[in-house]
């Protein structure tokens with residue numbers, strides 16, 4: 001019975017793939033890929049940046065695309081200590097809730113704040129973007145990639161119990177299991193264009209740039225007729241440019257220079273970095289590695305300060 005179902009799904013996925021192959025490349029752009037390149041481009045702009053990877057989890061996706069990864073201080077901040085422990089790419093790690101009032105990062109200390117597939121998991125994005133504004137130096141940038149609240153797959157995800165949604169994705173899309181980057185509880189708080197734009201405006205961000213993606217029918221490729229129906233929906237939303245219906249959003253924004261909360265990095269006299277990472281790796285002798293830099297101390301000291309409160 002199971003193998004019959006598996007064969008049925010595989011046949012439907014093959015048919016869906018045939019249709020997908022005929023779609024324009026731009027329409028099929030993958031949010032994860034777009035994010036990796038855009039995030040790397042921001043980090044590569046200049047050396048010695050303090051970069052906060054919010055909800056960094058077990059993977060820093062843009063790291064392989066950096067010209068000089070060790071020239072920056074990249075810190076993953078995540079609610080889950082377990083996820084951070086699995087992160088072998090970064091050694092600066094902070095366990096914290098990115099939307100909490102006690103966000104343990106000093107005002108104006110980060111050059112870049114970024115996140116991938118995290119905004120939809122945050123309960124209160126008003127508090128989250130206020131924290132981003134506070135910790136970014138004036139003129140600092142942020143980039144976030146997240147799914148749109150009103151995309152059909154997101155609406156279904158929100159309706160289903162989290163465990164069931166996780167099992168469905170694992171069974172219907174075994175090819176995504178390897179990434180193991182799905183199934184976290186999602187709230188989609190104000191995860192759509194106009195709400196995010198308003199949140200960023202009210203928190204003093206400017207030069208907002210949005211990329212909108214509409215192709216989410218891939219979630220439904222297990223049943224070809226449903227895939228076609230969803231594809232029609234995606235194409236119509238895309239052609240009409242209904243931005244609040246986008247299934248994926250990548251937004252970049254600059255922290256305003258007005259209401260400066262901290263000195264520019266070049267004005268800081270003795271660059272130092274101190275915070276309270278809960279996750280500490282060990283070096284080859286078993287000694288605790290430097291809690292911030294680990295074995296990857298940047299060639300140049302980073303330009304700004306980070307402090308636990």
Ligand SMILES: C[S@@+](CC[C@H](N)C(=O)[O-])C[C@H]1O[C@@H](n2cnc3c(N)ncnc32)[C@H](O)[C@@H]1O
Pocket residue numbers: 054055056057058059060061077078079080083096097098099115116117118121122123181182184
């Ligand atoms: C889907 S994973 C994405 C992980 C990583 N950014 C990536 O792209 O592979 C979502 C991550 O966000 C973290 N997260 C969820 N809510 C958070 C919050 N309020 N503050 C910090 N991290 C949070 C989760 O623990 C998880 O590691």
